[in-house]
Amino acid sequence: MKNNLKKMAGYYKPYMGTFLTDMFFAFLASIISLVIPLAVRYITSEIINMSSNEAVKRVLIIGGVLIALTLIQCLANYYIINIGHVMGAKMEYDMRAEIFAHYQKLSFSFFDEQKVGQLMSRITSDLFDISELLHHGPENIAISVIKILGAFIILMNISGYLTIAAFVLVPVMFIYSYFLNKKMKKAFMENRVQIAEINTQIEDNLSGIRVVKSFANEDIEREKFKVGNDGFLKAKKQSYYYMGLFHSGMKAFTMLINVVVIMSGGVLIAKNKVDVSDFVAFLLYINIFTDPIRTLIDFTEQFQNGYSGFERFMQIMAIEPDVKDSKNAVPLKDVRGDIVFDDVSFKYKDTEHRVLRHINLDVKAGSYVALVGSSGGGKTTLCSLIPRFYDVTNGSIKIDGKDVRDVTLQSLRENIGIVQQDVYLFSGTVYDNIRYGKPGATREEVIEAAKLANAHDFIMELPNGYDTDIGQRGVKLSGGQKQRLSIARVFLKNPPILIFDEATSALDNESENIVKESLERLASNRTTFVIAHRLSTIKNAERILVLSENGIEESGTHDELMKKDGLYAQLYKWTK
Template identity: 40%
Template sequence: MKHWKAYFTFVKPYTKWILLTLFIGVLKFGIPSMLPLVQKYVVDDILLNKSMELQEQVSQLMVVLGATLFLFVIVRGPVEYARQYFAQMITAKILFDLRNRLYSHLQKLSLRYYQNTKVGEIISRFINDAEQTKNIVEVGMMNVWLDAFTLVFVLGFMFYLDPVLTLVSIAIFPLYAIAVKVLYKQLKKLTKDRSAALAGIQAYLHERIQGISVIRSFALERHDQAKLEGVNGNYLKKALAHSRWNAWTFAIINTMTDIAPLLVIGYGGYLVIQQNLTLGTFIAFFGYLDRLYSPLKRLINSSTVLTQASASWERVLELLEEPYDMVDQPDARPLKGGNHGIAFRNVWFKYHEKDPWVLRDISLRIHPGETVAFVGMSGGGKSSLVGLIPRFYDIQKGSLLVGGRDVKEWTMESLRSSIGMVLQDNFLFSGTVRENILFGKPGSSEEEVYEAARAANAHEFILDLPNGYDTEVGERGVKLSGGQKQRIAIARVFLKDPPILILDEATSALDLESEHLIQQSLQQLSRSRTTLIVAHRLSTITHADQIIVMKNGSIAERGTHEELMDKDGVYTQLYSIQNLNP
């Protein structure tokens, strides 16, 4: 019941539209239900009426025909259109709201969640499962009620015509109830299994497309094809199991449905022979029989659709109910502009509860406007440490202060708005160069974009691109070189103009020429800002106010370049390894 209540929060804003659609649907299904009565009247009161003159019979027939033509052609057409349009419009808007809510929720989930969840699984729930949930409204809240109304409406006419024959017609109803109870419980499980298997294909495909260059470089196409066949085969197995059960369901339901007309033909025909039932009534009754079992079959089919929709909604709800690792405190306040200092006080951190400590008892003070570099061997904790400042993760012990207050006392949006990050592998979105720079500060003017690009030494190469700033960069920026992507990422940060700057291995993957240009940009960018640099090449950080040497999650050494060289310790060894010692 809980999961239905959660779905109705999306339905509630459209309650009036749903009621209007139901009313129109009553007209849509009510109009055809009049036809058997018309047939009865024509047969008994016109065609078989021996007391009526031929001319009068023809005249009465034309009147009936004109009235029914008006009702079925002039009135029913607009009613049918309105019913279909409003039903589709409501479900489309509910899906729009649901996906907006899902995306908002995804944006608030921590990086830890994305590290533990396959992207294809998320996309499957966002696209496929969300799409299936529309049947909860379209079928469950509209068609089911309209079919139920049609059943009651038709049964009323049938009891009016002949109560005993009506009871014969519905004698197999209890069998339907048993079939639904037995068949659909298993169908729901099979539907969830099939959806999970489909998500597995999407997750596999997404990952392989992202890594297609690796697959080709190792000539793993055949090996990868075989693995896909395994994943695809799992989906085929689940899909066939679902199809088999679905086929049995339809076969059993349709077989039971065919029994009722045979009972009516037998008993109704006997009554006509005995002259206890008029021929017109028998014809009308048989016409109503189709209108009785058609909505009943639709109700049974609706059970199938709703079972599948319910399974999909449970998968969507699992995503919607994924808890947030980090949220703003109730009294969190926005971090104002200006230069800010940063302080680590006995900070301990690990990514998961059962993991070993990544950072151990880190104490460090960074003054406003100061440049601090973090160096050390891979796995020392450098990137983990700077990733704590924008609250990508929360620490387990100690405290982390920005601007004199614990980071948890600031709203995450304002905290992250005050921080600019340039990473080793900066992500560019598909779109134009201009659009990617504007991610730094949406709504900026053309001149501000150009100024940011000039500051990043990017303006010249951008103008040389086929369409300048309107050049499409491709997915993840594949149409640009590593140095070009990096300079666009730096331009993005220049446009943002944050008081705190984090440079995480920003030049380690570049050639020397690109590195030289980018180093110039980064030095200009770091002026008058609190700057943290994670560096691999020690030659790029000799100017830093402080150099922190990390080893096994702890601070091994700290000081200026000259002070650390004089110590002849870990830093000196790293410097010598890179053959930088003159």
């Protein structure tokens, strides 16, 4: 906890000037609130004995001073509420940027285990509660401490007896809040888990809404959501149960303190040990005294809420990426495209089963290599090891003689282009999505890439051409159109190494032929790996590798492998 609090405090550093000013105004507003009951005491004890003219004169002076102090307090409160909140928002902004940047660094293995809704919850609702704590926490403590100490000193000067009476219940009040806060912390943490679960279900449903509707499974989705929603409601009920006990108890204690003071004051007035004017002033100060105690105790609830969010934030920030640059990593330059797999084996973290076993492969620059095999044979995994989406478990992969673990990730991936079966297009325009392959490209370069990918003609038929909005994940485009945009993106990137992961398997024959032509044009003079589902599409490959759980079972051209009448021949006959 100490390290977390130290890290939390570090977010104040860029805004220390604003923070100190905020604290100054908090102190100022607190001190001013202590002055008003003193004015009441002075009027009821001193001015009441003055002549009419003198009394009016003094009251006007006191009134003027109080009005000036009220204006100053108004300014102080404005700064606290406006500038102070902006400071909190800026810290939230910094933390959100930090966790988003951290998400970008994390490896595929991390995202394989996580749900998008859970990750979204950590970057939205969690951070809001943290920023509220970072803004209001120190401010509430400062205001409360000043008011409690100031009121206590003044109360002691008014009447020691009444002060003792007022303090009798305070220790009990703190003990009560301590035990309930432990319960609330657990409840708040469960709330966060349930909120994240609901976010996950919503994201999952809305992303797959077309599948839901195509199967007419809206009722099933509502039932699934109901389970999560019920869990959230149950967690909320639990937290509100403890919050109800907490807040009602605090208000009861505050009222009891007033009752004890009134009873004690009545007895002391009857025995001439307290003046009426002192008693009135004391009652006014009791509210100033009990209010910050309640605020201070309420802060514990705010702290539990915000700190539980910060713990979740730090849990993510503490995760190190499995794949990252080595200390001595150098940029990969002037890539030809020679790729060597040297006794490569690989298994995923959550399984003992090796997906790849002792792969030895030498691919010369500019070669066109096809990978085939049954589902689960490791084709996609093998290709994912080249750009280091995962790191090999054993062995090594070298590009132009350099181990991919010894070069920077950015330079490695800048030299590799990937066209996948499941094309991902971002919300925005056609132009934005193609330009994603080379963010600094000119419009002319984007158009040229689209022409090479056989995409220019259909783009020009869209309502706004290259400036047409394609919707979430390119929902307004056909499968073939989306695939050609993804190919145009890679054309623009112009990498020396290509990976086609079943890029045409989901397309109809007409679209496949157009896309296939684009892919062949893109693959020209580049080292190319093709993961093939339809074996008829890779008959002309220079080299075909047949992968199985045992590794590379067969290797050769289409004709050579057909003559062998082995595993490839069986697969070809089966898929034909």
